[in-house]
Amino acid sequence: MVETRLIDGKAFAETMRARLKDEVAAFVAATGVTPGLAVVLVGEDPASAVYVRNKGKQTAEAGMTSIEHKLPADTAQDDVLALVRALNADPAVHGILVQLPLPAHIDAQAVLATIDPAKDVDGFHVVNAGRLAVGLDALAPCTPLGCVMLLKDTLGSLAGLEAVVVGRSNIVGKPLAQLLLREDCTVTIAHSRTRDLPGVCRRADILIGAVGRPEMIRGDWIKPGATVIDVGINRVAGADGKNRLVGDVAFNEAQGIAGAITPVPGGVGPMTIACLLANTLTAARRQVG
Numbered sequence: 445m446v447e448t449r450l451i452d453g454k455a456f457a458e459t460m461r462a463r464l465k466d467e468v469a470a471f472v473a474a475t476g477v478t479p480g481l482a483v484v485l486v487g488e489d490p491a492s493a494v495y496v497r498n499k500g501k502q503t504a505e506a507g508m509t510s511i512e513h514k515l516p517a518d519t520a521q522d523d524v525l526a527l528v529r530a531l532n533a534d535p536a537v538h539g540i541l542v543q544l545p546l547p548a549h550i551d552a553q554a555v556l557a558t559i560d561p562a563k564d565v566d567g568f569h570v571v572n573a574g575r576l577a578v579g580l581d582a583l584a585p586c587t588p589l590g591c592v593m594l595l596k597d598t599l600g601s602l603a604g605l606e607a608v609v610v611g612r613s614n615i616v617g618k619p620l621a622q623l624l625l626r627e628d629c630t631v632t633i634a635h636s637r638t639r640d641l642p643g644v645c646r647r648a649d650i651l652i653g654a655v656g657r658p659e660m661i662r663g664d665w666i667k668p669g670a671t672v673i674d675v676g677i678n679r680v681a682g683a684d685g686k687n688r689l690v691g692d693v694a695f696n697e698a699q700g701i702a703g704a705i706t707p708v709p710g711g712v713g714p715m716t717i718a719c720l721l722a723n724t725l726t727a728a729r730r731q732v733g
């Protein structure tokens with residue numbers, strides 16, 4: 445039995461946002477330009493609406509401008525593309541985030557490809573994904589960035605550690621694997637076709653759940669002392685009938701086995717927003733500098 449340490453992403457993100465607020469103030473004083481983040485939301489997905497509201501509030505608190513574009517669910521793809529082009533051309537907009545998933549009639553890759561890579565604060569454009577993969581300076585995706593910050597804060601150097609990322613999406617699993625490789629981890633990416641997933645997970649010094657299946661990763665899949673980062677955000681019905689959030693890792697089972705673990709909520713989620721704000725300031729610096 446080990447004492448499992450809680451990795452407090454909420455507190456880390458608050459500290460980060462306080463520092464960012466000072467950096468934004470210095471940038472505004474030096475340049476006269478206020479960094480602007482545009483968020484595009486197509487449709488009424490209630491979960492997305494919560495994220496967008498949190499992002500908007502925290503962007504304003506950091507001293508940046510938040511510009512929200514809420515379009516009806518039946519908006520034509522061409523109209524979304526036209527909005528993105530207008531935002532590309534708007535000098536008050538330094539960062540553009542198109543909330544995913546988009547409605548089924550819209551080709552998400554076509555929309556992402558239209559975003560100016562210099563304003564792509566999600567890091568989802570193929571130019572940024574490619575730059576990350578070949579080791580050039582890139583706007584990197586926010587959730588993976590937040591995971592690596594928490595890992596470095598918890599462990600110091602990650603060099604030589606065995607990292608297993610469960611999930612291979614373009615927005616979490618794949619870019620996170622790239623960032624861990626950059627930190628000199630030995631990286632395994634697991635997915636729905638992986639054979640003996642529990643056995644693969646048990647090799648990990650660093651285990652990341654980015655699957656979207658509530659509490660799929662069990663306590664006995666965790667190597668004793670491993671650091672566990674739970675990216676999953678799953679809404680499930682609690683015993684009281686109310687909805688609650690759980691991660692991809694069986695949090696209670698991990699107690700006494702993992703060396704450290706992020707909670708859900710209060711782990712990776714707040715870091716995603718803090719990293720989005722950091723990327724927006726970085727993008728503004730590059731565009732104004």
Ligand SMILES: NC(=O)C1=CN([C@@H]2O[C@H](COP(=O)(O)OP(=O)(O)OC[C@H]3O[C@@H](n4cnc5c(N)ncnc54)[C@H](OP(=O)(O)O)[C@@H]3O)[C@@H](O)[C@H]2O)C=CC1
Nearest residue numbers: 587611612613616635636654655656675676677712713716
């Ligand atoms: N905290 C945060 O800030 C964020 C949280 N999230 C959350 O993270 C989770 C993952 O999101 P996202 O990457 O977009 O999800 P996707 O649905 O795009 O990808 C899920 C991945 O998990 C894999 N997978 C599915 N089932 C299994 C299984 N039984 N065994 C092993 N692997 C499996 C899939 O494999 P395959 O490729 O083979 O289908 C896929 O690669 C979700 O809960 C999401 O809500 C997402 C973004 C930000």
Ligand SMILES: Nc1nc(=O)c2c([nH]1)NC[C@@H]1CN(c3ccc(C(=O)N[C@@H](CCC(=O)O)C(=O)O)cc3)C=[N+]21
Nearest residue numbers: 494495542543544545566677709710711713714716717
């Ligand atoms: N273009 C795009 N970029 C994204 O980064 C993106 C996206 N689309 N679509 C949806 C996912 C999901 N996502 C989250 C961000 C913050 C929290 C978050 O702040 N969570 C808090 C609060 C959760 C709550 O209580 O609702 C927490 O975990 O503590 C969660 C999830 C970003 N995503």
Ligand SMILES: [Mg+2]
Nearest residue numbers: 544545613615
């Ligand atoms: Mg997805």
